[in-house]
Amino acid sequence: MDSLKQMASEVEDLRRIAQSLYDTSDDFPAVNRNAKRILASIQMLRINLEISSF
Amino acid sequence: METLPRESLKKLQLRKFKCIFQWAYDNSRFHRSLYKAAGIHPEDIVSLADVRRVPKVEKAMMLSVQSKEPFPYGDALCVPLDEVTEFRQTSGTTGKPVYQPDTWQDWEWWSECWATLLWAQGYRPRDRVFLPFGYNVFVAFWAGHYACEKIGCEVVPGGVLDTQSRILKMKEIRASAMMATPTYVLGMADVAVRKLNLDPSIDLDIKKITCAGEPGALIPATKKRMEQAWGAKVFDHAGATEIGAWGFECEAQPGALHVNEAMFLAEIEDVETSAAITEPARPGKLVITAFDRFAQPCIRFDSKDIVELCSERCDCGRTYSLLRGGVLGRADDITKVKGVLLAPAAIEDVVRSIPGLGDEYEVVVEKRGDVDHITLKVEIAEDSPVTPEQLEAHLKTELRLKTNLGYDLQLHSYGVLPRYEVKAKRFKDLRKKSDN
Numbered sequence: 001m002d003s004l005k006q007m008a009s010e011v012e013d014l015r016r017i018a019q020s021l022y023d024t025s026d027d028f029p030a031v032n033r034n035a036k037r038i039l040a041s042i043q044m045l046r047i048n049l050e051i052s053s054f
Numbered sequence: 055m056e057t058l059p060r061e062s063l064k065k066l067q068l069r070k071f072k073c074i075f076q077w078a079y080d081n082s083r084f085h086r087s088l089y090k091a092a093g094i095h096p097e098d099i100v101s102l103a104d105v106r107r108v109p110k111v112e113k114a115m116m117l118s119v120q121s122k123e124p125f126p127y128g129d130a131l132c133v134p135l136d137e138v139t140e141f142r143q144t145s146g147t148t149g150k151p152v153y154q155p156d157t158w159q160d161w162e163w164w165s166e167c168w169a170t171l172l173w174a175q176g177y178r179p180r181d182r183v184f185l186p187f188g189y190n191v192f193v194a195f196w197a198g199h200y201a202c203e204k205i206g207c208e209v210v211p212g213g214v215l216d217t218q219s220r221i222l223k224m225k226e227i228r229a230s231a232m233m234a235t236p237t238y239v240l241g242m243a244d245v246a247v248r249k250l251n252l253d254p255s256i257d258l259d260i261k262k263i264t265c266a267g268e269p270g271a272l273i274p275a276t277k278k279r280m281e282q283a284w285g286a287k288v289f290d291h292a293g294a295t296e297i298g299a300w301g302f303e304c305e306a307q308p309g310a311l312h313v314n315e316a317m318f319l320a321e322i323e324d325v326e327t328s329a330a331i332t333e334p335a336r337p338g339k340l341v342i343t344a345f346d347r348f349a350q351p352c353i354r355f356d357s358k359d360i361v362e363l364c365s366e367r368c369d370c371g372r373t374y375s376l377l378r379g380g381v382l383g384r385a386d387d388i389t390k391v392k393g394v395l396l397a398p399a400a401i402e403d404v405v406r407s408i409p410g411l412g413d414e415y416e417v418v419v420e421k422r423g424d425v426d427h428i429t430l431k432v433e434i435a436e437d438s439p440v441t442p443e444q445l446e447a448h449l450k451t452e453l454r455l456k457t458n459l460g461y462d463l464q465l466h467s468y469g470v471l472p473r474y475e476v477k478a479k480r481f482k483d484l485r486k487k488s489d490n
Contacts, residue, residue: 039159040159040161040162043159043162043163043346044163047163047166047317048055050066050316051055053066054058054062054066
């Protein structure tokens with residue numbers, strides 16, 4: 001369970017970084033669109049790791 | 055997640071239901087007015103029992119919603135239009151199609167649901183998966199395609215090829231798995247034998263088949279015919295455009311579907327009274343919520359699918375609920391004839407369990423005077439080992455035994471009845487027409 005919590009914490013780090021990239025890339029469409037897709041994938045990781053809260 | 059103790063699973067479901075309910079309340083004008091009219095607000099959901107106070111949504115309501123702005127989705131849309139990346143629509147078999155908007159995250163979620171079920175059915179990165187379906191506006195196996203990519207399988211799109219070309223391509227590249235409706239799985243095997251002189255169970259390498267769109271893969275006689283024809287394991291899955299891929303049969307093939315309860319909340323209701331059904335072996339209507347779909351939320355959607363809980367646990371170790379026999383039929387199709395409840399799936403099971411009969415059949419229910427009549431049309435297989443008279447007698451006995459009803463039987467020669475590629479329409483209740 002500790003390793004799951006660690007993974008969940010790393011996913012939150014990823015999310016913060018991807019969100020920051022997305023928020024600051026309005027004038028760089030390629031980065032902005034790829035960051036958006038990464039955020040969607042990160043959301044799936046969050047769903048995968050919901051188990052870590054039990 | 056799949057082996058989480060039931061208690062924890064329930065906690066997760068409550069948390070997730072509250073989240074999607076709040077989301078819809080905050081972002082969808084349609085949902086908010088529906089809930090306000092029912093006097094229920096997000097803070098009222100404190101236990102799973104409270105979920106039953108939330109009004110259900112029916113397909114007809116979505117059609118009405120979609121006549122409003124913003125075009126073409128209407129005011130159940132919870133995101134700005136420019137966030138929508140995917141358009142699909144329902145197959146329209148029950149009327150005008152409903153449009154389904156999805157964001158890229160929703161689409162990722164669709165393929166996540168499918169990846170879960172395909173992995174449970176034994177799909178692995180080494181698989182070469184052939185998809186013999188028309189890639190178009192119907193969702194069909196689209197998410198299966200993306201899920202295979204997610205798993206790491208090699209995906210071969212069999213889009214606009216005709217049936218013979220699809221079979222030859224599967225042979226040429228030694229595809230190890232495919233996805234199709236039960237009707238098309240049987241139809242392809244027939245074409246392989248008849249037109250290409252190939253025996254799919256020997257000449258092709260397909261070892262896994264995932265079915266969708268129709269209940270056949272959990273109708274024992276249909277599953278047996280498919281598995282014998284292809285020399286492959288056949289798995290069922292259940293889903294819908296407006297809902298997502300909510301149920302799956304696992305590698306253990308328990309004769310039942312697992313509900314993916316980490317991603318969906320499945321409730322079963324009495325068809326007539328809407329009372330909750332929590333005990334096994336009692337059929338009812340499935341009302342379902344998708345927890346993680348956000349552009350057009352699916353909250354307590356009346357699926358019209360008839361299902362029943364099964365008390366046994368699956369050998370695979372998953373703690374998810376099991377639905378015996380998968381989707382047993384549609385609330386619209388399961389009807390009373392001469393006072394007896396008739397499920398078309400029961401007729402299919404009889405027809406396909408009789409050697410000497412072809413795969414196709416058609417059921418017509420009509421009223422003659424005040425009396426209900428059922429006509430069952432079947433085809434005699436070209437290699438039938440028995441006479442038509444023997445077949446008819448066998449069929450009549452089995453039908454009486456399994457469905458408790460009498461039929462006017464019509465035995466046709468092979469190839470007379472219509473063939474289908476996507477959703478077959480083999481059940482026709484003409485009484486409904488005359489009622490209108």
